[in-house]
Amino acid sequence: xxxxxxxxxxxxxxxxxxxGFSIITGHAGxxxxxxxxxxxxxxxxxxVVVTVNPCCKSTKALLKLIALQLGAQLAASADDLWFNVCAxxxxxxxxxxxxxxxxxxxxxxxVRSFSDFFADRGQTLGVxxxxxxxxxxxIEGKAKxxxxxxxxxxxxxxxxxxxxxxxxxxxxxxxxxxxxxKTKELTFLHxxxxxxEGIRGAVRLFGxxxxxxxxxxxxxxxxxxxxxxxLTGIGRLI
Numbered sequence: 001x002x003x004x005x006x007x008x009x010x011x012x013x014x015x016x017x018x019x020g021f022s023i024i025t026g027h028a029g030x031x032x033x034x035x036x037x038x039x040x041x042x043x044x045x046x047x048v049v050v051t052v053n054p055c056c057k058s059t060k061a062l063l064k065l066i067a068l069q070l071g072a073q074l075a076a077s078a079d080d081l082w083f084n085v086c087a088x089x090x091x092x093x094x095x096x097x098x099x100x101x102x103x104x105x106x107x108x109x110x111v112r113s114f115s116d117f118f119a120d121r122g123q124t125l126g127v128x129x130x131x132x133x134x135x136x137x138x139i140e141g142k143a144k145x146x147x148x149x150x151x152x153x154x155x156x157x158x159x160x161x162x163x164x165x166x167x168x169x170x171x172x173x174x175x176x177x178x179x180x181x182k183t184k185e186l187t188f189l190h191x192x193x194x195x196x197e198g199i200r201g202a203v204r205l206f207g208x209x210x211x212x213x214x215x216x217x218x219x220x221x222x223x224x225x226x227x228x229x230x231l232t233g234i235g236r237l238i
Contacts, residue, residue: 001035001038001172002031002165002166002169002172002173002199003164003165003166003168003169004026004030004031004032004035004160004164004165004169004199005030005031005032005034005035005038006035007158007160008024008031008032008035008036008130008158008160009035009038009039011024011128011156011158012024012035012036012039012047012094012096012126012128013039014155014156015094015126015127015128015155015156016043016046016047016092016093016094016124016126016128017124017126018124018126018155019115019118019119019123019124019125019126020115020119020126020127020153020154020155021112021115021126021127021128021129021150021153021154021155022126022127022128022129022154022155022156022157023100023128023129023131023135023136023139023154023156023157024128024129024130024131024156024157024158024160025101025130025131025132025133025135025136025157025158025159025160026132026133026158026159026160026161027132027133027160027161027162027196027198028132028198028200029162029197029198029199029200029201030160030161030162030164030165030198030199030200031199032098032130032160033098033130036049036096036098036130037049039096040096043094046092046093046094047093047094047095047096048066048069048070048089048093048094048095048096049069049096049097049098050062050065050066050069050095050096050097050098051065051097051098051099052065052097052098052099052100052102052103052107053099053102054102057102057103057104057107058104058106058107059078059104059106059107059110060078060081062097062103062107062110062111063078063081063082063085063110064081066085066095067081067084067085067088070085070088070089071088072084072085072087072088082110082113085114086114086117089114089118089125091118091123091124091125092123092124092125093125093126094125094126094127094128095111095114095125095126095127095128096128096130097111097127097128097129097130098130098131099130099131100129100130100131100135101131101132101133101134101135101138102131103129103135105146105147108129108147108150109149109150111127111129112127112149112150112153114127115127115153116153133159136157136159139151162193162194162195162196162197162198162199163194165190165193165194165198165199167186167187167190169193169199170186170189170190170193170202171186173189173199173202173203174186174189174206177189177215182216182217184217185215185216185217185220188217188220188221188234189202189205189206189220190202191233191234192205192224192229192234195229195230195232195233195234196230197229197230201229204227205220205223205224205227205229206220208223208226208227209223
């Protein structure tokens with residue numbers, strides 16, 4: 001766990017306890033999805049995770065994705081799907097939707113309705129939407145009046161950037177470098193992680209350099225150039 005993935009995890013956990021909505025947004029490659037996977041691993045019965053993609057972003061497609069994860073019966077109509085999904089959900093659960101920026105307005109309203117359905121019965125069901133800043137801009141931007149119901153039910157809205165990656169995160173991710181006191185290499189990877197490449201980019205860079213058996217500072221720098229990474233502002237470390 002990194003500092004960011006831990007905060008994402010705790011936000012999902014709070015959403016599960018409180019119910020309602022949480023909207024977790026941030027740059028790509030900083031550990032949001034890893035946190036989702038870890039939460040599902042530790043809470044297999046009380047959580048359902050779906051990942052939206054461009055082909056499955058409509059209301060009906062979203063309901064099918066959730067139904068498949070829950071083992072609910074599929075149906076031809078959206079309303080039947082909704083009721084079948086409700087029958088499989090229970091008090092104290094959380095629905096986690098990754099790549100939530102792809103959801104349509106009606107898709108967001110549909111998952112909100114599950115939370116309201118349980119709240120009306122004095123029970124708790126949380127909905128955690130994970131995505132990039134696109135969803136935040138829609139909900140809090142010029143069209144925010146359309147999303148008033150969602151805004152009123154959102155408990156937490158943390159936003160994370162690559163610049164939030166801590167040096168300690170890099171030390172934890174690459175213990176072989178920490179053990180050898182390779183501070184220049186750790187600093188280089190930290191700068192990569194804080195760039196547009198994110199933690200994911202730093203991990204891929206080190207993995208390639210490690211496979212090439214040259215993961216000192218020069219080896220990391222050469223591999224970064226080979227991978228065509230943007231080293232703007234990082235070059236002075238080399």
